[in-house]
Amino acid sequence: MIVSDVFYNIRCDACGTELCEEWYHDAGNGEFATILGESGWFTAEHDRHYCPDCWERDDDDRIKTRDGRTYNEDGREIRDRHLNYLELSEGMTLTQMRAELERGQALYSSMVGTLYKGMLADDLNTGYEWLAELLAERKGTPEWEAYHTFDSHGIFSRFRDEMYDRVYNRNK
Numbered sequence: 001m002i003v004s005d006v007f008y009n010i011r012c013d014a015c016g017t018e019l020c021e022e023w024y025h026d027a028g029n030g031e032f033a034t035i036l037g038e039s040g041w042f043t044a045e046h047d048r049h050y051c052p053d054c055w056e057r058d059d060d061d062r063i064k065t066r067d068g069r070t071y072n073e074d075g076r077e078i079r080d081r082h083l084n085y086l087e088l089s090e091g092m093t094l095t096q097m098r099a100e101l102e103r104g105q106a107l108y109s110s111m112v113g114t115l116y117k118g119m120l121a122d123d124l125n126t127g128y129e130w131l132a133e134l135l136a137e138r139k140g141t142p143e144w145e146a147y148h149t150f151d152s153h154g155i156f157s158r159f160r161d162e163m164y165d166r167v168y169n170r171n172k
Contacts (some may be wrong), residue, residue: 008032010036010049012041012049012051012054013048013054013065013067014051014065014066015051015053015066015117017051017053017054019032019036019041020035021037022055023118031143036049039052042055042065042071042075043075044071044075044076045075045077050066054067056080058070061073062078070134076115093132093143094134094135094138094143094144094146094147095143095146095147095150097127097131098147098156099159101124101127101131102129102156102157102163104120104123104127105117105160106161108120108121108124110162110164122172135147141146
């Protein structure tokens with residue numbers, strides 16, 4: 001007789017260490033929350049988990065993780081938007097920034113579920129937020145009008161589809 005059982009464990013998003021070498025059979029979210037808290041693990045938004053070796057508190061009582069992320073006490077990520085916003089937008093037009101995001105979206109669409117796909121999704125969400133900020137900041141400029149002309153003619157969606165075809169066909 002073939003019997004199927006489901007077993008659960010949690011893996012650290014920074015180093016890959018598992019919560020316990022023994023798999024927990026049919027553990028629910030409530031049980032994991034208790035086990036994680038007692039073991040010194042930190043749980044952040046988007047189901048990210050960090051073992052005790054991969055997180056620490058900084059001088060401002062924020063939580064810094066080994067993978068370079070910063071969280072507040074309740075697990076929401078804190079991003080230094082101003083610095084990254086300036087770095088990303090420096091020397092880029094709205095159209096160039098959107099084209100880069102479309103390339104990233106095409107790559108994301110062609111990836112099989114991995115840790116890297118999740119990281120790319122986070123970066124794409126942040127990129128689109130920055131693009132929205134830039135659009136609001138540059139509203140009424142010739143650059144803004146050119147961007148909307150490209151967008152209204154479907155150039156970005158055609159660009160993404162062509163990029164997806166190139167990435168997808170390269171991976172075959």
